[in-house]
Amino acid sequence: xxxxxxxxxxxxxxALGHDPADVDLLVARTGLPVAGLTAALVELELAGRxxxxxGRYARLA
Numbered sequence: 001x002x003x004x005x006x007x008x009x010x011x012x013x014x015a016l017g018h019d020p021a022d023v024d025l026l027v028a029r030t031g032l033p034v035a036g037l038t039a040a041l042v043e044l045e046l047a048g049r050x051x052x053x054x055g056r057y058a059r060l061a
Contacts, residue, residue: 003047008032009040013049013059020056 005013015021015029026037041057044050050057 005047008036009043012040016059020058022056
């Protein structure tokens with residue numbers, strides 16, 4: 001079972017969908033400030049839920 005994440009991280013995960021997205025697109029989709037989005041992305045990376053590649057973030061299965 002996936003480890004629980006914060007509300008912001010859950011929001012980012014939902015905004016990611018199945019296609020990789022860059023920070024600008026995720027800011028537009030979530031409405032989070034860049035600092036909040038970055039913190040959520042780090043949380044998701046540490047939890048093994050997303051990965052950063054080629055300047056974009058991708059959801060892991």
